[in-house]
Amino acid sequence: MSKKPVRVAVTGAAGQIGYALLFRIASGEMLGKDQPVILQLLEIPDEKAQNALKGVIMELEDCAFPLLAGIEAHSDPLQAFKDTDYALLVGARPRGPGMERADLLAANAQIFTAQGKALNAVASRNVKVLVVGNPANTNAYIAMKSAPDLPAKNFTAMLRLDHNRAASQLAAKAGFKVGDIKKLTVWGNHSPTMYADYRFATVDGKSVKDTINDQDWNANVFLPTVGKRGAAIINARGLSSAASAANAAIDHMRDWALGSNGEWVTMGVPSNGEYGIPAGIVFGFPVTTENGEYKIVEGLAIDAFSQECINKTLAELQGEQDGVKHLL
Numbered sequence: 001m002s003k004k005p006v007r008v009a010v011t012g013a014a015g016q017i018g019y020a021l022l023f024r025i026a027s028g029e030m031l032g033k034d035q036p037v038i039l040q041l042l043e044i045p046d047e048k049a050q051n052a053l054k055g056v057i058m059e060l061e062d063c064a065f066p067l068l069a070g071i072e073a074h075s076d077p078l079q080a081f082k083d084t085d086y087a088l089l090v091g092a093r094p095r096g097p098g099m100e101r102a103d104l105l106a107a108n109a110q111i112f113t114a115q116g117k118a119l120n121a122v123a124s125r126n127v128k129v130l131v132v133g134n135p136a137n138t139n140a141y142i143a144m145k146s147a148p149d150l151p152a153k154n155f156t157a158m159l160r161l162d163h164n165r166a167a168s169q170l171a172a173k174a175g176f177k178v179g180d181i182k183k184l185t186v187w188g189n190h191s192p193t194m195y196a197d198y199r200f201a202t203v204d205g206k207s208v209k210d211t212i213n214d215q216d217w218n219a220n221v222f223l224p225t226v227g228k229r230g231a232a233i234i235n236a237r238g239l240s241s242a243a244s245a246a247n248a249a250i251d252h253m254r255d256w257a258l259g260s261n262g263e264w265v266t267m268g269v270p271s272n273g274e275y276g277i278p279a280g281i282v283f284g285f286p287v288t289t290e291n292g293e294y295k296i297v298e299g300l301a302i303d304a305f306s307q308e309c310i311n312k313t314l315a316e317l318q319g320e321q322d323g324v325k326h327l328l
């Protein structure tokens with residue numbers, strides 16, 4: 001018997017990431033090849049954006065995806081989020097050359113108070129929310145705080161692109177196959193302060209750290225490369241990453257919904273005090289996922305270098321959080 005369709009809301013649906021994301025959701029890459037989906041798409045109430053959204057919907061129709069059980073176009077989050085089981089909050093202003101993601105806070109923060117309130121009012125009580133719009137951790141925090149009737153754990157931020165970037169850099173450095181790297185994580189904020197940590201990573205059971213054995217490369221090449229990869233892409237393309245961001249969003253939601261089979265993945269999730277991160281801060285952690293729930297990997301040793309990196313990214317997040325107090 002075929003499964004009942006689930007409702008997937010995507011904001012910023014006519015933007016760059018939306019264009020790389022929707023077709024993959026509709027083809028079953030996110031929630032499984034047996035799971036029908038109804039897409040509930042949100043764009044701003046602006047003629048150009050709504051027209052662009054119409055064009056994207058025409059293309060979705062023209063793909064004749066067997067799993068696509070319905071498509072709705074909206075300009076009001078209260079309609080777009082009605083009964084939604086999954087919400088991918090992509091719609092927000094991207095940065096341009098010379099900006100940091102935190103510079104977007106003033107432009108984007110209000111989007112996430114309004115959308116958090118709308119989710120609170122009309123979404124499924126089990127909705128799984130992924131915030132992609134930057135600065136993603138703080139926007140997820142804002143949405144979570146604006147939705148007091150929904151469980152805080154349902155609000156997550158995207159650190160998966162950083163995780164995937166880190167895996168790719170390690171594979172290139174040591175000649176690993178990227179898919180063979182296990183137990184990698186990225187701690188903290190989706191910003192250059194993130195701490196990509198391969199101390200626990202293995203390939204075929206062998207330590208990645210011991211194989212590479214180069215702390216100078218870790219501190220002075222690997223971390224800055226992963227941390228500043230978004231800016232490098234903006235400099236090269238003139239636009240921020242889109243296909244790789246959409247891919248990471250698919251990875252994040254797929255693993256959350258369908259399970260990571262015991263493997264570690266990185267998600268930005270509200271802390272419950274793990275590793276000394278104050279409760280409520282949306283922080284990149286290693287997690288495993290099963291039965292639609294994520295669980296932070298606990299008990300990992302944090303050495304002095306790692307603690308310094310974690311303190312730095314935490315301090316940045318606390319600064320961002322202070323800056324949005326007035327909105328909450």
Ligand SMILES: NC(=O)C1=CN([C@@H]2O[C@H](COP(=O)(O)OP(=O)(O)OC[C@H]3O[C@@H](n4cnc5c(N)ncnc54)[C@H](O)[C@@H]3O)[C@@H](O)[C@H]2O)C=CC1
Pocket residue numbers: 011012013014015016017018042043044049090091092093094095111131132133134136158159161162190240241242245
């Ligand atoms: N967390 C991550 O790893 C990454 C995050 N991003 C962020 O994702 C966001 C979207 O990026 P792009 O798709 O490249 O931008 P874009 O400018 O191409 O598309 C954004 C779309 O969102 C729409 N939008 C704006 N406000 C909205 C609202 N209140 N409700 C619904 N839609 C709204 C716009 O009309 C536009 O069509 C940016 O903030 C970008 O910085 C991008 C890459 C990676």
Ligand SMILES: O=C([O-])CC(=O)C(=O)O
Pocket residue numbers: 094095101134161229230231233234240241245
């Ligand atoms: O760098 C940006 O502004 C877009 C982004 O978040 C990324 O590519 O990681």
